[in-house]
Amino acid sequence: MGLSRRPNILLIMADDLGFSDLGCYGGEIDTPNLDRLAEQGLRFTRFYTNAKCSPSRASLLTGLYAEQVTEKGDLHTLHARNNITIAELLRLAGYRTLAAGKWHNGAEPERRPVARGFERFWGLLSGCSNYFNPGERRDGEPEPGRKSEDEMRPWCDQDTILHPFTPTDPDFYTTDAIADHAIRFLDECGTGEAPFFLYLPHCAPHFPLQAWPQDIARYRERYTAGWAEIRQRRYARLLELGLIDSRWGLPAADERSESSYANLGEHAVETMAVYAAMVDRLDQSIGRVLGKIRDLGQEDNTLVLFLSDNGGCAEEIHNTPHLPPGTIDSYQTVGAAWANASNTPFRLFKDFDHEGGIATPLIASWPAVIKGGGLVHDVGHILDFLPTFAELAGVEVPSEYEGRGVLAPEGRSLAPVLRQKGSVGGDRELYWMIGGARAMRQGKWKIVTQGPERIQAGIPIQAGHEAWELYDMEADRCELYNLAHRHPERVESMSESWNAWYTRCLADTGK
């Protein structure tokens, strides 16, 4: 078919999914729908996000660094002083703009999805909530598990706040419901002349660990080998698939892993079985959305992208140690040992700017254009989506929108790569910051620090990791050989660039 008609765009994002959790990225979880997309499409091996939910979403939506577009000291916001969102931009280009899932860029009226360019929205406004019942206890059921007592997160239907959101459907499950609403939006808006943009930021597999019993049952046997063995198997499979370089060794297990695994006690295997069941269900629900797009006759000219918003999460929250994980009344995380396996082969986790926190799978499928599949080794970043979609939609990013100036995008268009006619371009400079953790990539070099001693999102950071580390990402992407002492002048010049970047971001945020 010709390309006179611009593509529909389906952008799916998982939450806290590790680099190697999907089958097509070396994992043992069944993800046949995503594996099929990967087989007919492209898999990026060096794609980056920010290290946490909200900053990744802010960069994805605006093509700008989170530090430029969030309120100082509150990364869970997205202000409207200097940016245009992908939805606002694509709406200018005549797209239908739809979103179902987790927002996490602010709950105030002016920050909600329908105020930032989405015609349709249904989902969670904040970070996470009970998958079976985000609201009040229902008759005949136990009290839903919560992060803290009486805590209930705001949900939103178009511009109507649902708080508490207590589903009437006894079979409500968040992952299924997000897909149901996406399918409804496609039925309403996916058949006209205008192309659609559907943003599908799922909650899974972010904690709390909760899944359908029939999904959990299929994974119990799979994890009796334990986290360390699973990590070894994933490393071998990643090498086999060509997703990682054989020069990169597998780092020693994270120092938190042994004690984390021991703390899970009799639930050590069940915990990962529930996590896997959540990813499995995510894949099933994606299969349903893809089926709807096929039924609408839109499969060929729909660009589907799938990624995670950050690496696997090592937080240890075990509010219900007396219960097995998975049920409505339980509330717990998968813990550091399994998260270490999720992020194979990389070091560290969500909330860190080492590769385990910021490396994500990225699958791109577009049957009319991408032929033959394959791996993309170019360095890409979540900042790249806005310039990519602008190019595909044939619209310029304006320098002004609704009376405010719009900063020029920081990312690069992936369109030449998607069309298999070029590259993202080499020698990129990319920057990260989350809490005290910082990083910068310049060509093949990366400086990174864990920052000062702190407790970041429940994960203790030990003293002694404040200094910049320097790694050669071509030879050592697993960050095993710190070269800072061999190239002090490079560390000095890169850290000066980082400081200049941060100063510029503070000026850009303009308040």
Ligand SMILES: [Ca+2]
């Ligand atoms: Ca996340």
